[in-house]
Amino acid sequence: MPKVALYNMLGEQIGDIELSDDVFGIEVNTHVMYEAVKAYLANQRQGTQSAKTRSEVRGGGRKPWRQKGTGRARQGSIRSPQWKGGGVVFAPKPRDYSIRLPRKIKRLALKSALSAKVKNNEIVVLDQLKMETPKTKDMIKVLGDLNIAKKALIVLPEKDENVVLSARNIQGIETCHVSTLNVYNILKYDQFIITKDAVNKVEEVYA
Numbered sequence: 001m002p003k004v005a006l007y008n009m010l011g012e013q014i015g016d017i018e019l020s021d022d023v024f025g026i027e028v029n030t031h032v033m034y035e036a037v038k039a040y041l042a043n044q045r046q047g048t049q050s051a052k053t054r055s056e057v058r059g060g061g062r063k064p065w066r067q068k069g070t071g072r073a074r075q076g077s078i079r080s081p082q083w084k085g086g087g088v089v090f091a092p093k094p095r096d097y098s099i100r101l102p103r104k105i106k107r108l109a110l111k112s113a114l115s116a117k118v119k120n121n122e123i124v125v126l127d128q129l130k131m132e133t134p135k136t137k138d139m140i141k142v143l144g145d146l147n148i149a150k151k152a153l154i155v156l157p158e159k160d161e162n163v164v165l166s167a168r169n170i171q172g173i174e175t176c177h178v179s180t181l182n183v184y185n186i187l188k189y190d191q192f193i194i195t196k197d198a199v200n201k202v203e204e205v206y207a
Helices: 030-043 103-119 136-145 161-167 183-188 196-206
Strands: 003-007 013-018 123-126 152-156 173-177 191-195
Touching (some): 030 103, 103 183, 136 161, 152 161, 152 183, 152 196, 161 173, 191 196
Parallel strands (some): 123 191
16 A cells, blocks of 8 residues: 655654555556546537638629620629638538546546656645635645645635635636546646645545
């Protein structure tokens, strides 16, 4: 079982915590992580872009001038793509970009991402993370005490409004809870900060 240090909000190590081998100690599968990130980014696309082709643009029913004898290039319609106000060649149309991954692949990708964080020593486990009031200054102090100088993802067992509001104005810091955890966010941030309760919840769901 991988063992990592357990810290309090003052940045002091108060012990160690053993993580589940089935979630935080598997062999990292980079291909499934790539597939999960690709699917996540594809699913963010709205696919609502649209432009008109020459068949949809209004006007242009009559041939602008006769085919031969004018000295000008032959033209069939004033709504051809080369004309101002003409249609678009290969115009984009609304489409669904979403990719559906099998559930087993999703789980394997998430466990691979978590295991990669442990192997790279990029995980910080807190005994708890509580804020009495939403205060950015207090969150900056907590992160400073933990020596978090890079981009970091804070994972909570459930949504905590005070923590979310305290962290949202800090550049490079994002919060989420276990139910919204995804591979893209895990890999996007350099540091992975998670509370002890959130660890238990992740292991309960994915072990």
